[in-house]
Amino acid sequence: MQKRTRIERCARCGKYVGDLADEKWCANCAAEYQEQVERVENTILNEGLTVLTRIAERTGLTEDTVRHILKDTKSLAQRVEVEFPCARCRQKPAQPGSDYCLNCRMDLDQALGEAAAQLADDVTPEPVDPPASKPVDNVEAAVENKRKRTSITRMYPRRQRFK
Numbered sequence: 001m002q003k004r005t006r007i008e009r010c011a012r013c014g015k016y017v018g019d020l021a022d023e024k025w026c027a028n029c030a031a032e033y034q035e036q037v038e039r040v041e042n043t044i045l046n047e048g049l050t051v052l053t054r055i056a057e058r059t060g061l062t063e064d065t066v067r068h069i070l071k072d073t074k075s076l077a078q079r080v081e082v083e084f085p086c087a088r089c090r091q092k093p094a095q096p097g098s099d100y101c102l103n104c105r106m107d108l109d110q111a112l113g114e115a116a117a118q119l120a121d122d123v124t125p126e127p128v129d130p131p132a133s134k135p136v137d138n139v140e141a142a143v144e145n146k147r148k149r150t151s152i153t154r155m156y157p158r159r160q161r162f163k
Contacts, residue, residue, distance in 0.1 A: 036061060040069050044079055052082045 007018050010026040012033075017026045025033065039059045049055050052070075056063045070077040071084060083093035088108075092101035100108065 036065065037069050037073065040066055041073075041076060044076055050080050052080060055080065 007016055009015070010017055010029055011024045012029040013026065015026055015028075023030065036059070040055060040061070043049055043055050043058050047058065049058060052063055052066060056066045059066065061069075067082060067084065070080055070082055084099075086092050086094050086101035086104050087099040088104040089101065092103065094101055095105065098105065
């Protein structure tokens with residue numbers, strides 16, 4: 001059986017490439033991005049720069065590109081004083097370990113709670129009828145009913161484990 005090749009677009013340049021597998025960029029864009037990462041890394045480690053604007057000036061990249069690189073490489077981001085903007089409002093800095101500022105996180109949590117409450121209100125529980133107790137004709141049926149309701153160790157005390 002022959003494997004089909006998928007044709008996809010590079011997320012960065014838009015060029016058609018065959019079967020990117022787990023990559024999101026074509027080979028040229030990936031190599032260019034890796035070169036940009038190395039430039040930022042050399043600037044931070046060799047020259048000791050820790051301010052985002054100075055790193056961007058020294059490398060010749062935009063601040064957004066440097067911010068994106070720092071977000072992807074956490075080891076470099078720890079050495080640089082950078083605040084990532086909130087992904088929702090873009091006005092306040094995002095909280096550590098999150099993409100959102102405190103206000104947006106609170107708004108999203110409240111909206112999630114309201115949506116969950118709405119779903120809970122929409123769901124109607126099905127009534128559960130307790131099993132009807134049938135009159136027992138004989139002792140054997142009574143013991144079987146008892147076994148269904150009682151643990152096995154209570155019916156057979158010798159099976160209990162010693163403590």
